[in-house]
Amino acid sequence: MNVSGKKAVVFGGTSGIGLATVEKLVAGGATVVAIGRSASKASALPAGVSFEACDVRDGDAVAALLSKHAPYDILVSAATGGDRALGPFLEMDMDGYKGSFDKLWGYANVVRFGAAHVADGGSITLVSGAPARNCRPGQIALSSVGGAVEAMVRAVAREVAPRIRVNVMSPGSIDTPMVAVEGEARTKLYANMTAGNLIPRAGTPEECAHAIMYLVENDFVTGTTVDVDGGWVLREG
Numbered sequence: 001m002n003v004s005g006k007k008a009v010v011f012g013g014t015s016g017i018g019l020a021t022v023e024k025l026v027a028g029g030a031t032v033v034a035i036g037r038s039a040s041k042a043s044a045l046p047a048g049v050s051f052e053a054c055d056v057r058d059g060d061a062v063a064a065l066l067s068k069h070a071p072y073d074i075l076v077s078a079a080t081g082g083d084r085a086l087g088p089f090l091e092m093d094m095d096g097y098k099g100s101f102d103k104l105w106g107y108a109n110v111v112r113f114g115a116a117h118v119a120d121g122g123s124i125t126l127v128s129g130a131p132a133r134n135c136r137p138g139q140i141a142l143s144s145v146g147g148a149v150e151a152m153v154r155a156v157a158r159e160v161a162p163r164i165r166v167n168v169m170s171p172g173s174i175d176t177p178m179v180a181v182e183g184e185a186r187t188k189l190y191a192n193m194t195a196g197n198l199i200p201r202a203g204t205p206e207e208c209a210h211a212i213m214y215l216v217e218n219d220f221v222t223g224t225t226v227d228v229d230g231g232w233v234l235r236e237g
């Protein structure tokens, strides 16, 4: 697909990976609607991009918004959805573990209520995370949710083929506002998190958006996951 002249809807499009994707879609000539909960983040959007406030966890609101903007060619969700629990499973607060699945429920709303409005030949792209297939200590919630996102996409890809495509981009440690730490502590945090990776640095939102654009543009790719993780999935420990 050539995105020029196409319409895109991007959940989580006001920050980080989603925002970088919005920027690439706009640069490619697409018309874009970006969605997040907070209107204050909309000031980061490129000129001409429409903003809609919506919480992906609210199924009725997601369905209404997607219906309002239908039809569209490109549907992306990079919305984090909510908090994620960290730590060993055997010591974990179960409400925290279950709450981590808000990301999956948000993605499920986007796919369930959005797929029918994607024009023939269009695509849906979601974002999982490297712990889905190489879980480090303390990341079981991230791993469980990311794995569920990837499994959901493989299953849904079969249901919607060949009319539209569905794929996942899986990031490793990416330098985005999702990590609130600033200054030297931020530099150290990313250095520690990526030290064992084949490419020992944090990735950029643009590197992730590049992969999302590949998944959007390549009409022969569906039901798959593209890793943008500096070799995280091959690391030991």
Ligand SMILES: NC(=O)c1ccc[n+]([C@@H]2O[C@H](COP(=O)([O-])OP(=O)(O)OC[C@H]3O[C@@H](n4cnc5c(N)ncnc54)[C@H](OP(=O)(O)O)[C@@H]3O)[C@@H](O)[C@H]2O)c1
Residues within 6 Å of the ligand: 011, 012, 013, 014, 015, 016, 017, 018, 035, 036, 037, 038, 039, 041, 054, 055, 056, 057, 078, 079, 080, 081, 082, 103, 106, 127, 128, 129, 130, 171, 172, 173, 174, 175, 176, 177, 178, 179
């Ligand atoms: N950064 C990383 O290292 C990393 C690693 C692995 C996976 N990921 C995944 O990559 C995706 C993007 O992360 P990011 O780093 O780009 O995060 P980010 O910079 O914090 O951006 C998150 C975006 O999602 C929106 N959002 C969050 N919760 C939402 C909700 N309930 N409803 C609607 N919009 C919501 C945010 O806007 P509002 O807050 O205004 O709603 C914002 O636009 C997420 O799925 C994350 O789990 C990131």
